[in-house]
Each structure stands twice: as structure tokens, then as C-alpha cells.
Amino acid sequence: MRLRLIQAILGTTLVVSLVLLPTQSARAAPVAFSPSEIEKYVTDYIDRSGYPGVSIAITQGEEVLLAAGYGHDSTGADMTADTPMPVASVSKSFTALAVMQLVESGNMALDEPVQSYLPDFEVDDPGSSKITVRELLNQTSGISDETLREKSLPQPDSLEAAEQRARDATLAEAPGTRRHYTNTNYHLAARLVEVVSQQPFTDYLRKKVLDPLAMNDSTSIDTTPDDLPEGVREGHTYLYGISVAATEAERFVSGSDGVITTADDMAKWLIMQNNEGIATDGERLATPESIDLMRSTPNDQPYGLGWDRDQKGRWGHSGVWFTYTAYQMLLPSGHGIAIMSNSGLGLGNESPYLLADGIATILEGKEPQQIAATRLYIDLALAALTLISIGIGAYTVRRAGTWAAGAARRPWWMTALRLAAWFVPLLLLIALPRLLGSWIGGGRDLTHEQLLLYSPALMIWFGAATTIGVVVVAVRLRSLQVIGRFRGLVSSP
Structure with missing residues (x-):
């Protein structure tokens, strides 16, 4: 008797649940997208944080919800959705995609030693022969800024020269042991792309990534400031509440932080990332497995293959120059956010992550926190x-x-x-x-x-x-x- 009573109660509960769940789901209306609310939040952020100009792209699935510019550039011209700006280390996601394309084609393997493709590659440590392609992309090669001071050393003028310079590095740890974020890893990854593909890295990126995405106003450069396209204005530094136009310091950025793009073009990039590697015109740039692999990590580490996971579990990547900053973010809801700012890395200004986080909060239907100056x-x-x-x-x-x-x-x-x-x-x-x-x-x-x-x-x-x-x-x-x-x-x- 008692058993039958329990069975009856469980059966009733199951029926009620099956009836109610669709009803509750049907009542949960999607959050309405409000461009005016986003614009108000962004312009308030610009005023509070001392950013002269910001451009943003917001997507959901295959749809561009917003691509716009706010504020002005260093000449006083209005920022727009097609204002070209560096995205700095967001470029690492582009390099990682290029590597994954070559992995998919069978021309490269993630767990093969780098020396398999660059026979002359070595650093001043016997462990360098064990560094794999994957370890370059997830920043666990053992090379660090402390073992190769890539900014204060004389700057190379090509990826081949960057590979030669890396021979002076030592290893902070055995390969695969611990993450050490350094641009050198991505200089070497880009060098792999050009050697394996037998064409300059910038040409490969143009033909295999930017053109298929119709990112027609985007490019990739080798050095700053000499290679900056004519339409890219000076960014800014910050002094006592005033944004001051400034020229970016001389640096080698190929593969690590050399992509120049626009909000309109970044929207196309975000759509592809949230559409399992398929561009808006239907062309596939990468398999769903490769896209997932780039945004997954072993042992719950925060850095994937060219993508970083924040404390809320969202995948993105920051970009910092000394005169420009950027951030990209992918949300579980299928939204993508890209932000580019013409104000550089500084005390109290690491990247526009807080702005991206606030926009994400709005997209979730919540009230974002005000950002302190x-x-x-x-x-x-x-x-x-x-x-x-x-x-x-x-x-x-x-x-x-x-x-x-x-x-x-x-x-x-x-x-x-x-x-x-x-x-x-x-x-x-x-x-x-x-x-x-x-x-x-x-x-x-x-x-x-x-x-x-x-x-x-x-x-x-x-x-x-x-x-x-x-x-x-x-x-x-x-x-x-x-x-x-x-x-x-x-x-x-």
C-alpha cells in the first residue's frame, strides 16, 4: 500500500513537471535589445573613464545587433563602425585560428614538437626540443618575458628574425608545466603558419581568414608604428584627466597583436565564432571541433588556444597597446561583444573588459554597475x-x-x-x-x-x-x- 502511494505521488509529480516546464519556458520572453540603453552606458563609460573614442560590435547568432562608434579620434573626427583601430592581443585568436586551419588540413599537428616544422628552432635550454605547437598557443612553452625580454630587446623586423631572437631565450619552466603569457609564443606560432603554408603570415591571414569573412577593412601588420595603415590615427595616453594623442612605441607585433580592424568587421568575426566556424556567406573557416578546442583547456586552466576565460566562465581576450586597447567576449547566450578604444594601457586602465562586462550585464537584462574613474x-x-x-x-x-x-x-x-x-x-x-x-x-x-x-x-x-x-x-x-x-x-x- 505504501509503495503504491509513493508510486502515485511520483507519477503525479512527473506529469505536473512535464506540463509546467513548457509553460514556464514559453513565458520566459527573451531580453529585448535596446541600442539606446547600450549607447547611454557606453557614452557614460567614455565620460567617466577618460576614453576619447570607442567603437563596439554586438552580435547574436548570425545577426549584427549593433556596430557603432562613439566619441572621436585624435584628429577630432567622429568614431564610426568603420573607423580602423588595432585590436592588439585580440590578434592572438586570429593566429590560433590560422594554426588550427593548418592542423585540420593535416599539415600540422598540435602535439608535434615545434622543431618538426622549424628544424632550426631552439632556445638556450635542452627542453626546447619538447615544446609543442599546442604549448605555444596555450602559453605553456616555458618561455616568458623574464626569460626573453621581448619588448626591451632590439625589435625584429620579420617573423624569421623573431625566431632567431628566440634562440636567446631560456625556459622558466619545463614545457607544458605552467602558463607564462608572452608575445614570443605567438611570434613563433605565426612563423609556423608562414613556414608550413609557404607564404608570408600576413598573406595567409588575408587569404584564409580575413577575405573569407569579408573583413575587407582589416589587415595585419609586422611593426609599430611604421606599418600602421594611413587611416589609423594616433591613439592616446592619459595625464591628470586629459587624454593626450601619442604615437605607439616601436614594437614587433606580427602574430601577437598586429590585427587592425573595424567594428563592422569584428561583428563578422564574432558571428563566425558563434556559428561553429561558418562565415555569414556560408563558407566554413574551421570545424566545430576546432572552434570548441580553442575555447577549452586541460586541468581547468584559464587560457585556451588564443582565448582566455574570465572569472564568470565567459571566453574572450583582451588587447593592450600603449595607445589603444580592445576586448572581445562570447556569452553563453550566443551574443558576441567586441570593443576597441583609442586609449592605451595604463594605471587603472588595463583593457575595456569592464565595459564589455557591463554590456553583457545589460544583454542579460540586468542593471550594470557604474564604472569608477x-x-x-x-x-x-x-x-x-x-x-x-x-x-x-x-x-x-x-x-x-x-x-x-x-x-x-x-x-x-x-x-x-x-x-x-x-x-x-x-x-x-x-x-x-x-x-x-x-x-x-x-x-x-x-x-x-x-x-x-x-x-x-x-x-x-x-x-x-x-x-x-x-x-x-x-x-x-x-x-x-x-x-x-x-x-x-x-x-x-
């Missing part, structure tokens, strides 16, 4: 530190005579130590690229020129503190010399 607060704090340093320096210089009189009565070594302390800002300035690269960038490489673009306010503070230190030491030494002479005159018969 972090960059402005950081620069104002640095400005205050600069003024404080100048004030301390001026006060110290004025009291140089009093200090020298006291110093003449102290042991010489104590005086020397007090003078040496004023050279600390100079030593920090010299070491600043490595310190910031390790502290903020997780070991990434920087040069002083790039650091000036990264944070002019920080460099002004350190420059002022260094100058003040040198002036204080010079004035104090002069005062000691005067005091010594005076005492010599007084004590002479």
Missing part, C-alpha cells in the same frame, strides 16, 4: 605626490646651510649615507620597468619609453623626485665646501 583618482594622487616631493625638495635646499653646519660635526660616513639616500628615487627610476612589470604585469617586460606612455604621471613623479635628489645633493655638497673653506679661514693664523 579610477585613472583620474590615481593620476590626482600621483600629482599630489609630485607636489609634495617638490615642496620637500625646496624646503631641504633652503636649509642646506644649516644641514651642512651640523654635518661638519658628524662622522663622514653618516653624512655620506644621508646624501646617498637622495639617490634612491634615481635607482627606483632605473629599476621601475622591471618593478612594475613584476608587480602589476605578472613578470611582463617594459621599457622606459613604454612606461612613459603607460603612466606619464608616474614618470613625472619619479622624474621630479630624481631631479630633486640630485639638486639636494649638489647644493648640500656645495654648502659643505663653503663651510669647510670658512672654517679654514677662521682657523688660519
